[in-house]
Amino acid sequence: MQGRDIAGLMALIAAVIAAPLTIGNDYYLGVLIFAAFNCLTCIGLCLLMGYAGQISLGHGAFVAIGAYAAGIFTTSLGWSPWIAIFAGVFIVAAVSAVVGIPTLRLKGHYLAMATLGFASIVHILAVATVEVTGGPSGLLNIPRMSVFGYELDSDLKYFYFSWAVVVIGLYLAFNLINSRIGRSLRALHGSEDAAASLGVNITACKIQVFVLSAVYASISGSLYAYYVNYIDPGPFGVMHSVLLVTMVAVGGMHKIWGAFTGAMLLSLLPEVLSFSTNYLKVIGIAYQPDYDILVYGGILLLIMLFLPEGVFEGLSRAARAGRQLVRR
Amino acid sequence: MNQVSGLTDIIQFMVMGVQRGAIYAMVAMGFNIIYNATGIINFAQGEFVVLGGLMMVTLTMALNLALPLAFILTVIVVTAVGILMERLTINPVKTPSVLRLIIITIAVSILLKGAAMIIWGKGSHYMNHFTDAPPIEFMGAYILPQTLWIVGILLCVVVGLVVFFNYTMIGKCIRACAINRDAARLAGINDRKMVMLSFALSAGIGAIAGIIVTPIIQMDYGRGALLGLKGFGAAVLGGLGNSMGAVVAGVLLGILEAMGAGYISSHYMDAMALLILLIVLFIKPSGIFGSSEAMRLKEF
Numbered sequence: 001m002q003g004r005d006i007a008g009l010m011a012l013i014a015a016v017i018a019a020p021l022t023i024g025n026d027y028y029l030g031v032l033i034f035a036a037f038n039c040l041t042c043i044g045l046c047l048l049m050g051y052a053g054q055i056s057l058g059h060g061a062f063v064a065i066g067a068y069a070a071g072i073f074t075t076s077l078g079w080s081p082w083i084a085i086f087a088g089v090f091i092v093a094a095v096s097a098v099v100g101i102p103t104l105r106l107k108g109h110y111l112a113m114a115t116l117g118f119a120s121i122v123h124i125l126a127v128a129t130v131e132v133t134g135g136p137s138g139l140l141n142i143p144r145m146s147v148f149g150y151e152l153d154s155d156l157k158y159f160y161f162s163w164a165v166v167v168i169g170l171y172l173a174f175n176l177i178n179s180r181i182g183r184s185l186r187a188l189h190g191s192e193d194a195a196a197s198l199g200v201n202i203t204a205c206k207i208q209v210f211v212l213s214a215v216y217a218s219i220s221g222s223l224y225a226y227y228v229n230y231i232d233p234g235p236f237g238v239m240h241s242v243l244l245v246t247m248v249a250v251g252g253m254h255k256i257w258g259a260f261t262g263a264m265l266l267s268l269l270p271e272v273l274s275f276s277t278n279y280l281k282v283i284g285i286a287y288q289p290d291y292d293i294l295v296y297g298g299i300l301l302l303i304m305l306f307l308p309e310g311v312f313e314g315l316s317r318a319a320r321a322g323r324q325l326v327r328r
Numbered sequence: 329m330n331q332v333s334g335l336t337d338i339i340q341f342m343v344m345g346v347q348r349g350a351i352y353a354m355v356a357m358g359f360n361i362i363y364n365a366t367g368i369i370n371f372a373q374g375e376f377v378v379l380g381g382l383m384m385v386t387l388t389m390a391l392n393l394a395l396p397l398a399f400i401l402t403v404i405v406v407t408a409v410g411i412l413m414e415r416l417t418i419n420p421v422k423t424p425s426v427l428r429l430i431i432i433t434i435a436v437s438i439l440l441k442g443a444a445m446i447i448w449g450k451g452s453h454y455m456n457h458f459t460d461a462p463p464i465e466f467m468g469a470y471i472l473p474q475t476l477w478i479v480g481i482l483l484c485v486v487v488g489l490v491v492f493f494n495y496t497m498i499g500k501c502i503r504a505c506a507i508n509r510d511a512a513r514l515a516g517i518n519d520r521k522m523v524m525l526s527f528a529l530s531a532g533i534g535a536i537a538g539i540i541v542t543p544i545i546q547m548d549y550g551r552g553a554l555l556g557l558k559g560f561g562a563a564v565l566g567g568l569g570n571s572m573g574a575v576v577a578g579v580l581l582g583i584l585e586a587m588g589a590g591y592i593s594s595h596y597m598d599a600m601a602l603l604i605l606l607i608v609l610f611i612k613p614s615g616i617f618g619s620s621e622a623m624r625l626k627e628f
Binding site: 053055102103106107108109113114118121124238239246249290293298300301305 | 369420426427438439441442446557560599602603
């Protein structure tokens, strides 16, 4: 890990510890818990998109499989949540390898469409296999998790737990990208032919990172299921996969902190929007939550048109420029 | 449906399949036109279909316009949306990477979907069939008059496109850009204008698809993604960029889907076409009518 990333991670840990002290409200803690799930998925997706240069519009499906594995194994089979999470990870690793091996031979638009089609199929299956998934009405009464015998029965406990997982996820991701594999990935993104000529096994590399990013999504899905204690196919539609890509792209897909920033920004955006509703009313705009989709689309479009490197890169560039101004 | 004989079943499924397939074929042709001119897959293609359908519902059901007038107005409006999309989001991008273009067209599709939701609400919209004649009986199967409209209009669009691309100057110019953009520019063709025209044409065809299918499926704002995916399936199956292939593949896909829904389970109907898309992508991404030679020349 590089010094700057260690510093960032330390700052994040401090912020996580401090956040509940300033936020007394359980509702806002809940929002931050959902943000943690998105951050976890986006860290994985960033490894795939930003570092290996492969787009996936199917990661919502891996989140869904992780969530359903958690739900089904604990409610129907009575497994402990921890075993269910690992079972989900194994299933997702296997599924993503099976899907990834043929899919990752594709590039660009073909890859995007193939993964989108996969996400769509998983969603259709979640709705149609009523005996297993509960169909449209979903799975109820998923139990809570316990960590070392402590039941995570409050939002505060779950907040610390899920953010601890995010911190671990970030730590592992940073270690990965600064390892030999990470360098191969970056070479791969630059030019596949050049990377191959330097002895990088590009097929194996792509599939490994695809499986790893799917595992991040799976764990995020399982944690989601144990937090809301109820899952239905609703949140796992194709739109969710698109939203995940949006988060990574808006934040900046070439840096893990970028994807993290994007996930935070877009997770908190609905709250900011509903918070600002009252102010907008004053100037005569009746904002409704329905408009969120337009705001998301608009932000994504503007970022891609004017700041294709993402918000994080834009901010760090501004900071660099600012520092230079001060030095003068 | 179980009481009737096997043959009647098959004919009925064929009819249903052709009707669905015609729509996929038209969406696929929309993909192809833009892909040929620019190498871009437009993820908002399905949204053009939705806009066409919903616009038509408003014009005919709420405003009581005559069918042909509403048809023309709808196509004009959606075509204008296509032109706006190209001018505002594709044209200004100076350093297009595939990933960036994918995300841009996705962003446009989100915006169009959101706009449709706000304008038309979340419910599904009903529209009268073009003619309210009773279904025609054919060997025990029933054919809706609307199905004949769909097939007829598909044929008109195909013939229209063939004539346009082979016998008009503008059509030839677009094809020239598709084959070699630099050479086309050297020959004095305004390639950026051709890109805009291809978006216009593709949006117009999407709108027509939406208009003719809405009486049968009832349109709502959220249908774009699935229609787009299946249309892309048809485009890939037919060999991306090959419009005749798209028509055959679209109809084939529709028939397979209807058969699958009839003989296996209607719950998995939508998954069927997508599964076929995935299988084709895995086994022969150049499509059943495309050559792998031509495929290698394309950028991805």
